[in-house]
Amino acid sequence: MKIIILCLFTTLNVFAATLINGAGATFPEPIYTKWFAEFKKTDPDTSINYQGIGSGGGIKQLTAGTVDFGATDAPMNAEETKALKGPVFHIPTVIGAVVVTYNLKLAQPLKLTGEVIADIFSGKIKKWNDEKIAKLNPGVTLPSLAVVVATRADGSGTTAIFTDYLSKVSPDWKNKAGKTVDWFRGSVAAKGNAGVAGLVQQSDGAVGYIELIYALQNKLAFAHIQNKAGEYIEANMQSVSAAAGGKIIKEIIKNDFKLSITNSEIKGAYPISSFTWLLINETMPKDKGSKIVKMLNWSLGKSGQDLATDMHFSPLPKDLRDAVLAKVKTIKLN
Numbered sequence: 001m002k003i004i005i006l007c008l009f010t011t012l013n014v015f016a017a018t019l020i021n022g023a024g025a026t027f028p029e030p031i032y033t034k035w036f037a038e039f040k041k042t043d044p045d046t047s048i049n050y051q052g053i054g055s056g057g058g059i060k061q062l063t064a065g066t067v068d069f070g071a072t073d074a075p076m077n078a079e080e081t082k083a084l085k086g087p088v089f090h091i092p093t094v095i096g097a098v099v100v101t102y103n104l105k106l107a108q109p110l111k112l113t114g115e116v117i118a119d120i121f122s123g124k125i126k127k128w129n130d131e132k133i134a135k136l137n138p139g140v141t142l143p144s145l146a147v148v149v150a151t152r153a154d155g156s157g158t159t160a161i162f163t164d165y166l167s168k169v170s171p172d173w174k175n176k177a178g179k180t181v182d183w184f185r186g187s188v189a190a191k192g193n194a195g196v197a198g199l200v201q202q203s204d205g206a207v208g209y210i211e212l213i214y215a216l217q218n219k220l221a222f223a224h225i226q227n228k229a230g231e232y233i234e235a236n237m238q239s240v241s242a243a244a245g246g247k248i249i250k251e252i253i254k255n256d257f258k259l260s261i262t263n264s265e266i267k268g269a270y271p272i273s274s275f276t277w278l279l280i281n282e283t284m285p286k287d288k289g290s291k292i293v294k295m296l297n298w299s300l301g302k303s304g305q306d307l308a309t310d311m312h313f314s315p316l317p318k319d320l321r322d323a324v325l326a327k328v329k330t331i332k333l334n
Contacts (some may be wrong), residue, residue: 023051024058024071026192043091070279073096073157087282092275094313099222102207114169123184150199150208153189165262241314243273265320289333
């Protein structure tokens with residue numbers, strides 16, 4: 001009899017566990033993976049499975065109803081929103097940076113302007129000792145290596161952030177920003193931030209765009225980029241946070257948390273900074289929905305935001321976090 005009771009108790013415990021599935025952006029995947037592992041320690045009966053498949057893939061799976069939440073680095077556009085079965089909230093979680101990373105043996109970081117970056121990723125600059133790059137880096141010995149441009153093969157929020165920046169600094173890129181881009185013939189592509197980082201690591205002279213944490217984890221060099229104020233800025237927590245300062249907080253709250261902060265006018269701001277968002281259904285089943293709400297409150301609270309800094313993401317400003325947490329309270333649970 002005792003054995004039967006024990007088996008029944010074990011079975012009930014298995015059924016009491018909650019599995020939540022999410023998918024989307026690889027840009028914030030390192031912090032989401034860390035968050036969900038730490039959150040499980042506070043709620044052992046809840047497991048959150050997150051698949052970094054790119055922002056485009058996350059939006060498609062959320063729309064199809066095959067995941068409980070999505071994640072994107074670019075707000076959903078009108079066409080994507082129209083395809084939804086019900087309203088979805090954009091919940092900003094952290095602020096990150098897209099860096100221009102390269103495989104060159106140099107004594108100091110490259111300095112690049114938006115115009116030169118646009119020319120590199122358009123295939124116009126073919127050698128690293130090109131006059132345009134040399135002019136920005138006096139005293140640096142640049143090799144006569146071919147420039148190998150690495151891009152994303154999947155629908156990518158990182159691509160959307162990067163091309164959004166290019167569209168603001170180069171006439172050639174105007175109206176061409178998006179999650180997928182027709183790159184020039186001769187560029188190479190891989191899936192995910194990790195895939196692009198791998199391509200850069202493997203080829204001398206390669207250059208790509210990835211989220212900052214992927215460059216740091218893989219010990220890849222990345223450029224100091226000239227911002228709108230004319231300063232050459234290194235991507236770090238301070239410069240990324242600066243991009244979301246000042247009047248930006250009021251603007252993002254007014255725009256339902258959907259706002260681009262690339263090419264910021266703010267002094268000291270890194271120019272390819274961006275919020276990243278979780279896509280949360282406004283109405284959810286009570287069992288999973290209550291767990292997702294609990295996870296959001298934890299992630300946006302002190303514990304979650306402190307972990308973000310450990311992972312080289314910038315936490316949300318307090319005023320913005322307060323507004324986002326107020327939004328979370330309006331999620332409806334059936």
